[in-house]
Amino acid sequence: MPQYMLLIYDDEAQRATVSEQDMASLMQEYFAYTDSLTQRGALKEGAPLDPIATARTVRVRDGQALVVDGPFAETKEQLGGFYMIECDTIDQAIEAAKMCPGARYGSVEVRPVMQVPARV
Numbered sequence: 001m002p003q004y005m006l007l008i009y010d011d012e013a014q015r016a017t018v019s020e021q022d023m024a025s026l027m028q029e030y031f032a033y034t035d036s037l038t039q040r041g042a043l044k045e046g047a048p049l050d051p052i053a054t055a056r057t058v059r060v061r062d063g064q065a066l067v068v069d070g071p072f073a074e075t076k077e078q079l080g081g082f083y084m085i086e087c088d089t090i091d092q093a094i095e096a097a098k099m100c101p102g103a104r105y106g107s108v109e110v111r112p113v114m115q116v117p118a119r120v
Contacts, residue, residue, distance in 0.1 A: 001086045003044060003113040004093035009077035010106030012051055029101040037085060042096065046083035077106055084113070 018026070037043035055070045080102070087093045090112060097108040 001088065002090075002115075003084055003086050004090065004096075005109075005111045005113060006083040006085060006093070006097050006100060007079055007109040007111065008081045008083075008100065008102040008106065009109065010080050010102060011076050012078050012080070014105075015080075026101060033100055034083075036099070037083065037096065042085040042087060044084040044086055046081070048081040049079060052078045080106070 034043065034046060037046075052070050057068050057070065059066045059068075083096075083100070085093060085096055087096065090110065093110045093112075097103060097110045100108045102108055
């Protein structure tokens with residue numbers, strides 16, 4: 001069955017201004033969303049990510065490794081978490097993304113997971 005990544009992007013600075021009560025409410029929505037994906041048999045994996053300040057980017061050029069703090073993209077939204085789901089079609093994955101709480105305040109990218117042929 002095809003797999004799809006639901007990549008959840010939001011503005012970390014904006015999220016930091018949310019009250020504890022509103023954050024607790026949002027987390028309950030995510031728990032319910034995760035439960036619904038599990039009950040449908042679609043959920044393969046999912047997790048929130050630590051803040052962008054904890055990230056490191058690794059590049060290797062001409063045999064030399066360069067490790068820098070964070071990804072420094074000029075963007076307001078950062079990757080905050082993901083779900084890997086199984087669905088018959090991308091349209092079903094899009095429907096699942098529409099139900100994700102993160103779609104209301106950020107964006108959810110739906111991307112098919114590439115099917116790699118078996119080694120021979």
